Each structure stands twice: as structure tokens, then as C-alpha cells.
Amino acid sequence: MTLARSLPDSPTEWWILLGGLALYLLGRWFFAWRQARSEGRRRPARAALNEVGDDDHPDMYPARVAAGGFDTWQQFIGFMIGAAVLAVIAGLTDGPLRVVLLWVFAPVLVIGLAYLDFRTARRAGEKKARTST
Known part of the structure; x- marks a missing residue:
């Protein structure tokens, strides 16, 4: 068996x-x-690079342990649904259809998880800003 x-x-x-x-x-x-860019920053690309690397706030995620290492339950559920969709596609299709469906759905699911992670980090940053003032 080569799946594992x-x-x-x-x-x-x-x-x-x-x-x-x-x-x-x-x-x-x-x-x-x-x-x-929508916030009107002068250099949105530089601000984005700084923000992407600034997500690691372990004190902001008390649910991380409860959700199995994910920051929120939404991330865990999103990951599991994405994995289930890919498993169903891989299990129920064969040949060129499998390749096409995986090449379509895998990037969509990866971008969806990136968006979910972005929103989670954004909410955590806003929460930290509100509690520090």
C-alpha cells in the first residue's frame, strides 16, 4: 500500500x-x-510581507491545543473538509478525470485555507490591539 x-x-x-x-x-x-492596499498604506507589498511573517502569537490561541494544533475549530473543519473532498475525488475517479479534478480542486482548497488562516490571524491581531489599549 503506497498511500501512507x-x-x-x-x-x-x-x-x-x-x-x-x-x-x-x-x-x-x-x-x-x-x-x-484597501487600508491605504504607502507600501502595501512591504506591509503584506511583514504581516505574513507576524502570525505566530501562541498566547492568542487558547483553542490551539483543543483543536489539535489548529488556531480555531474553523481551520480544523476547513482542513478536514478539504482532505475529504480530495480523498473522495481520488477514490471515486480514475485516469485523466482524476488528474483534472485534482488540479482544479486542490489549488482552490489551498487558497481557501490560506484565506481562512489570513482571517484568523487578522482577527487575532485586532483582538490583541484592542486588549493592549
């Missing part, structure tokens, strides 16, 4: 894994850039 591998076996699988990670990071950066 720990690391990719071929260079193509590594590129797919790295591509998914890059897509997630680009999605997070895009959402932060769009928010900075």
Missing part, C-alpha cells in the same frame, strides 16, 4: 508538494497585500 508514505518518492511529487506550499504562501501574501 512519509515523503515523496519522485522529483515530480516533490515539485507538487513545493508548489502547494508556494501557492499557500502566495495566497496569504495576496490577501495581506489586498488588505494593506
Whole structure:
């Protein structure tokens, strides 16, 4: 059974894994850039890069332990639904149809998770700003 591998076996699988990670990071950066631009910041790209790396506030996430390492239950549920959708597609389709559906749904789900993470970090930052004043 090859479904439970720990690391990719071929260079193509590594590129797919790295591509998914890059897509997630680009999605997070895009959402932060769009928010900075709508707030009227002078350099939205620089503000977005600073914001994407500034999400790690362990004291802001008391539910992280309860949700299995996720910041909120919404993130956990979003991750599980995304994994279930991909598993159903991979299990019920075969051949070129499987490839097409996975190439369509996987990026959509990755961008959706990036948006959910962006919103969670934004709410945590707003909450921290309100409590510090």
C-alpha cells in the first residue's frame, strides 16, 4: 500500500508538494497585500510581507491545543473538509478525470485555507490591539 508514505518518492511529487506550499504562501501574501492596499498604506507589498511573517502569537490561541494544533475549530473543519473532498475525488475517479479534478480542486482548497488562516490571524491581531489599549 503506497498511500501512507512519509515523503515523496519522485522529483515530480516533490515539485507538487513545493508548489502547494508556494501557492499557500502566495495566497496569504495576496490577501495581506489586498488588505494593506484597501487600508491605504504607502507600501502595501512591504506591509503584506511583514504581516505574513507576524502570525505566530501562541498566547492568542487558547483553542490551539483543543483543536489539535489548529488556531480555531474553523481551520480544523476547513482542513478536514478539504482532505475529504480530495480523498473522495481520488477514490471515486480514475485516469485523466482524476488528474483534472485534482488540479482544479486542490489549488482552490489551498487558497481557501490560506484565506481562512489570513482571517484568523487578522482577527487575532485586532483582538490583541484592542486588549493592549
